[in-house]
Amino acid sequence: MQTDAEIVARCRAGEDAAWDELVERFSRYVYAIAVQAFRLEQHDAEDVFQEVFARVYQHLDRLRSDDAIRPWIAQLTRRLCIDRLRSARREGPAEDELIDPAGLDESLGQLDEAMTVRASLDAVGEACREILDRFFCRDESYRSIGEELGLPAGTIASRISRCLTKLRAELEGRSEALSSSGDR
Amino acid sequence: MNGYDEERIAELLRRLPPAPLGWVRAAQELPAAREEIAALVARAEADLAFRGRVVADLEAALEAEGIAATPSVVAAFKTSLDAGSAGG
Numbered sequence: 001m002q003t004d005a006e007i008v009a010r011c012r013a014g015e016d017a018a019w020d021e022l023v024e025r026f027s028r029y030v031y032a033i034a035v036q037a038f039r040l041e042q043h044d045a046e047d048v049f050q051e052v053f054a055r056v057y058q059h060l061d062r063l064r065s066d067d068a069i070r071p072w073i074a075q076l077t078r079r080l081c082i083d084r085l086r087s088a089r090r091e092g093p094a095e096d097e098l099i100d101p102a103g104l105d106e107s108l109g110q111l112d113e114a115m116t117v118r119a120s121l122d123a124v125g126e127a128c129r130e131i132l133d134r135f136f137c138r139d140e141s142y143r144s145i146g147e148e149l150g151l152p153a154g155t156i157a158s159r160i161s162r163c164l165t166k167l168r169a170e171l172e173g174r175s176e177a178l179s180s181s182g183d184r
Numbered sequence: 185m186n187g188y189d190e191e192r193i194a195e196l197l198r199r200l201p202p203a204p205l206g207w208v209r210a211a212q213e214l215p216a217a218r219e220e221i222a223a224l225v226a227r228a229e230a231d232l233a234f235r236g237r238v239v240a241d242l243e244a245a246l247e248a249e250g251i252a253a254t255p256s257v258v259a260a261f262k263t264s265l266d267a268g269s270a271g272g
Contacts, residue, residue: 016215023211031203046207046255053211054259057218058267114199117188121197136197164190171188 001122005066012060023053026070028137029115030077037107038081044088048080070115074108120170128163135160210256217257224249225264238265 002010007025010018030052034045055076063072121129130149134140135156146153202208224245228235238245242261243253251257 019215020212023208027203027208027211028200031207032200036199046204047259049203049207050211050255050259051263054214054256054263057214057260058263110196111199114196117193117196118200132197136194137201139201161190164193167193168188168190171193175188 001119003067004069008060008063008066008069012066019057022056022069026073028118029070029111030073032111032114033074033077033108034081037104037111038078038085040081040084044084048077048084051080052077070112074112078108117167117171120167120174123170124163124166128159128166131156131159132163132167207255210254213254214256214260217251217260220249220251221257221261221264224251224261228265 002021004025007018007022011022027049030049031045034040034048035042040048052073056073063069121132124132131145134145134148135142140148142153142156145151145156151159224238228238234245242258242265246253246257246261
């Protein structure tokens with residue numbers, strides 16, 4: 001799996017396929033910030049979503065470090081959501097609570113953490129990635145997953161459990177690697 | 185990143201459902217639209233009357249040029265136009 005920085009570098013080199021990957025990788029993050037953290041309506045969330053990617057595309061060369069793409073996208077999305085809410089407030093009554101929803105920082109922090117977990121999904125193999133994504137992110141039933149993946153529905157729960165264990169081991173491995181490199 | 189258990193991992197995975205497919209596809213098509221957008225922005229910078237019409241109604245200006253005014257194209261056009269103004 002390529003790092004964020006590698007995908008950004010390929011985008012800068014003008015590789016259209018890399019842009020597809022960048023949008024794919026961050027689309028859930030931008031969507032979740034707009035809809036979950038700022039609770040935007042779908043039509044406002046769509047405008048913010050498209051504007052975020054338009055600005056990223058336009059200004060990718062201004063990014064100081066290719067590694068900084070995730071915080072940059074988060075900051076951009078946050079700013080555009082606030083602009084959207086302020087604009088709505090000018091058109092009608094809206095409380096400050098809408099602009100700065102309770103628990104916003106915590107919500108953004110959790111989404112950032114969720115992105116880290118998601119990045120580890122690729123390391124546990126395609127089969128696990130697929131089954132965990134379908135069950136937890138796409139809210140598909142055991143039956144539907146079984147039909148789509150050609151697996152007996154009765155085995156889905158145990159597969160999910162095994163994949164979660166594998167993902168946990170992967171995350172703990174990364175965490176230990178980070179701690180070790182920090183101790184040096 | 186410490187202290188993950190399966191329940192916590194599941195909870196975090198649930199926080200990132202897929203964005204609507206149409207939104208993702210539209211954003212992915214930005215590179216294909218870039219030449220058309222760049223040509224329109226260049227024209228808007230050179231022709232004040234055209235620029236006035238564009239600023240008044242971005243969607244209509246795009247449609248008049250035969251470009252589908254999808255949210256992603258409108259956003260990209262607006263961003264390019266703003267960048268052009270800032271630079272000029």
